[in-house]
Amino acid sequence: MNYSTGGAAAVQPAVHAADLSVVRGGRPVLRGLGFDVPRGQVTGLLGPSGCGKTTLMRAIVGTQAKVTGTLQVLGHPAGAPELRSRIGYVTQDPSVYDDLTVRQNLDYFAAILDPGRAAAARRRDDVARVIAEVDLTSHADALAGALSGGQRSRVSLAVALLGSPELLVLDEPTVGLDPVLRRDLWNLFHAIADRGATLLVSSHVMDEAERCHRLLLMREGAILADDTPDALSEASGSVESAFLHLVDEADAHANADDTTTAERQEQAR
Numbered sequence: 611m612n613y614s615t616g617g618a619a620a621v622q623p624a625v626h627a628a629d630l631s632v633v634r635g636g637r638p639v640l641r642g643l644g645f646d647v648p649r650g651q652v653t654g655l656l657g658p659s660g661c662g663k664t665t666l667m668r669a670i671v672g673t674q675a676k677v678t679g680t681l682q683v684l685g686h687p688a689g690a691p692e693l694r695s696r697i698g699y700v701t702q703d704p705s706v707y708d709d710l711t712v713r714q715n716l717d718y719f720a721a722i723l724d725p726g727r728a729a730a731a732r733r734r735d736d737v738a739r740v741i742a743e744v745d746l747t748s749h750a751d752a753l754a755g756a757l758s759g760g761q762r763s764r765v766s767l768a769v770a771l772l773g774s775p776e777l778l779v780l781d782e783p784t785v786g787l788d789p790v791l792r793r794d795l796w797n798l799f800h801a802i803a804d805r806g807a808t809l810l811v812s813s814h815v816m817d818e819a820e821r822c823h824r825l826l827l828m829r830e831g832a833i834l835a836d837d838t839p840d841a842l843s844e845a846s847g848s849v850e851s852a853f854l855h856l857v858d859e860a861d862a863h864a865n866a867d868d869t870t871t872a873e874r875q876e877q878a879r
């Protein structure tokens with residue numbers, strides 16, 4: 611499956627990073643990243659567990675400390691207060707209240723986002739819309755604590771969709787979902803992009819790659835590739851083969867650098 615470019619791609623990217631680095635626990639976790647995330651598209655952030663996907667997403671939504679370099683989001687520095695209502699973020703662990711129903715959870719978050727009596731009708735419509743978008747209308751009055759894992763993560767996604775944010779940052783939203791739900795969610799992501807929003811979706815599963823307009827392939831805190839799925843799979847046959855090839859290349863460079871350093875040290879003795 612290949613998707614054409616969706617929505618109106620404006621000139622300015624949704625996210626622009628240059629020489630972006632992050633230190634966590636005294637260790638460099640992101641190392642001098644440079645990339646753009648185009649508007650109105652679904653960009654996949656793919657890489658193995660621990661490569662820094664969550665850290666990069668936290669930096670983009672403004673919740674990560676010790677970020678250096680340039681990181682512009684929707685034309686503002688990451689973390690700027692004016693971005694708060696323009697970005698939806700779904701973390702890996704569903705952040706919903708188990709003792710509230712699906713609708714009550716959404717009413718609660720909607721009231722934070724769009725407070726006041728005058729906005730009550732707008733909030734009600736927005737809550738009904740997002741519940742339908744994540745296909746939970748039949749469970750709207752069920753307690754969140756009584757839902758399956760996949761249903762709970764869809765409640766989290768619904769929270770992020772409130773207010774129709776321009777940028778959605780979704781950390782592994784399809785983990786643990788069955789194939790039908792995964793397909794439905796990806797269709798929803800594309801429908802949202804077609805309306806002009808930008809989605810950055812992480813995954814450590816390479817078979818999700820072909821569902822994205824663009825891919826950022828990450829490994830050990832660095833971006834190995836920034837391209838379309840077609841361009842990446844053209845040379846190697848699949849995105850997974852391209853990724854493995856890039857890993858081998860990076861390892862070969864690192865080994866060559868180590869050998870050169872060892873030779874220099876030997877000569878200096």
Ligand SMILES: Nc1ncnc2c1ncn2[C@@H]1O[C@H](COP(=O)(O)OP(=O)(O)OP(=O)(O)O)[C@@H](O)[C@H]1O
Pocket residue numbers: 634635639657658659660661662663664665666814
């Ligand atoms: N709270 C923390 N303090 C210090 N180091 C951390 C912390 N959280 C993560 N790290 C380290 O940062 C690196 C990147 O982690 P991150 O969670 O961003 O990776 P990831 O690609 O999202 O992994 P996963 O797919 O497993 O969620 C890892 O080496 C991890 O050990």
